[in-house]
């Protein structure tokens with residue numbers, strides 16, 4: 041994912057090419073996890089560039105959580121390699137993990153303790169914090185996620201958004217090089233979602249590498265610089281978000297009853313065109329939409345509707361998730 045963008049190749053060869061190497065915060069090679077007869081993750085090669093916000097996108101059951109758990113050393117791969125901050129996982133977990141904040145599944149917060157007291161318990165287990173530094177680190181983390189006002193309320197009474205933010209606070213008790221968030225906005229209302237996005241944007245601005253999983257393309261589009269798309273345990277696309285969104289030929293879909301005539305006049309005007317079930321698909325790689333419409337209308341073709349074809353990533357993701365959600 042560092043220097044190349046691959047769609048449906050299943051393999052990113054960037055590190056094997058002569059392109060300049062981008063330092064990686066994490067990478068996997070040939071990663072595979074099998075549970076009984078279920079292949080949860082299958083030969084996944086991921087590159088997580090340092091400082092990127094990488095969205096791991098995929099429908100339910102596509103292997104996002106399992107991949108994240110292997111990256112963090114919570115699950116041992118059946119096959120393959122994982123490097124986190126330059127260290128092999130899970131063997132070097134004790135060295136790599138202090139620099140990584142993770143929000144993976146609801147951390148074990150105590151329902152009858154306040155948010156602050158819960159964080160104090162987590163902070164006590166942070167190898168980088170001295171006992172004297174714990175209270176100020178906890179208060180800074182609460183402040184950062186906007187929970188200072190609710191810090192002394194019981195966790196039990198927190199809204200889902202507040203619980204997620206407390207989880208984030210526990211991941212951010214000390215400065216991190218990398219933060220890993222598994223579906224952090226799942227079930228949140230728009231205000232809660234905005235709050236998580238704000239914190240992710242802040243981390244990015246500080247140079248922290250962020251890996252976030254989501255089953256929503258719009259979510260990834262709004263927050264990420266890079267994306268890796270998973271389907272049935274495989275990476276089917278990965279690369280820079282902007283490049284993936286633009287991949288695939290730009291085209292205009294024209295709904296018309298005069299489709300054959302439309303294809304003919306477009307081709308006469310050197311515009312690539314082909315029939316589709318509803319009309320015509322006109323290629324926009326060498327021309328613009330207004331020119332296509334001008335040619336069609338000028339030739340007397342009845343244009344009932346014209347829409348842009350979906351971009352490469354939208355199209356790919358729609359195909360992957362069709363019927364699954």
Ligand SMILES: Nc1ncnc2c1ncn2[C@@H]1O[C@H](COP(=O)(O)OP(=O)(O)OP(=O)(O)O)[C@@H](O)[C@H]1O
Nearest residue numbers: 075078079080098099100101102103104105106107
């Ligand atoms: N501990 C486990 N034991 C057995 N099967 C598992 C286990 N963990 C995951 N799986 C299976 O592996 C596949 C991938 O699951 P995973 O949770 O990684 O996907 P996901 O993309 O994170 O999905 P979701 O968005 O639903 O969390 C699924 O078929 C799941 O049922």
